[in-house]
Amino acid sequence: xxxxxxxxxxxxxxxxxxxxxxxxxxxxxxxxxxxxxxxxxxxxxxxxxxxxxxxxxxxxxxxxxxxxxxxxxxxxxxxxxxxxxxxxxxxxxxxxxxxxxxxxxxxxxxxxxxxxxxxxxxxxxxxxxxxxxxxxxxxxxxxxxxxxxxxxxx
Numbered sequence: 001x002x003x004x005x006x007x008x009x010x011x012x013x014x015x016x017x018x019x020x021x022x023x024x025x026x027x028x029x030x031x032x033x034x035x036x037x038x039x040x041x042x043x044x045x046x047x048x049x050x051x052x053x054x055x056x057x058x059x060x061x062x063x064x065x066x067x068x069x070x071x072x073x074x075x076x077x078x079x080x081x082x083x084x085x086x087x088x089x090x091x092x093x094x095x096x097x098x099x100x101x102x103x104x105x106x107x108x109x110x111x112x113x114x115x116x117x118x119x120x121x122x123x124x125x126x127x128x129x130x131x132x133x134x135x136x137x138x139x140x141x142x143x144x145x146x147x148x149x150x151x152x153x154x
Contacts, residue, residue: 004064004147007140011061015054022050045122049130056133060140063094066148088152095145102138110135 029043062068075083114128 004144007143008064011057011064011140015057015061018050018054018057022047022054025050042122045120049120052130053133056137060137060144063141064144084152088149091145091149091152095142098138098141098145102141103135106131106134106138
């Protein structure tokens with residue numbers, strides 16, 4: 001559990017830092033547009049990519065805290081033993097989905113973007129760098145869910 005707490009702490013601080021950078025970036029865009037009359041060319045693109053990172057990493061953070069949106073009508077009416085079985089099944093389904101969508105799909109997206117040499121228009125950074133957060137987040141979610149399964153067993 002110590003590793004999980006460390007990952008939570010690092011992930012939380014990373015999300016705060018990304019949000020802070022995004023706020024500064026958007027404030028700079030507003031300043032350059034309305035005060036100087038010459039809008040910055042990179043801020044829109046940077047804000048978009050930071051929003052992607054916040055959304056994807058935020059999904060991993062929420063999965064680790066078990067705070068994701070859930071419909072709990074069925075589990076709340078079930079016995080404790082049935083609740084445990086439902087939680088096991090749902091966790092397995094989450095792991096399978098994340099593996100297919102985030103790990104396999106995200107890795108393919110990163111690979112294809114890298115091979116094609118795609119660059120972002122304004123920042124001129126490889127799009128593979130932007131997309132690499134998808135498989136990283138998938139690995140984090142799978143780690144959290146496997147950890148939940150191990151805790152469910154004990």
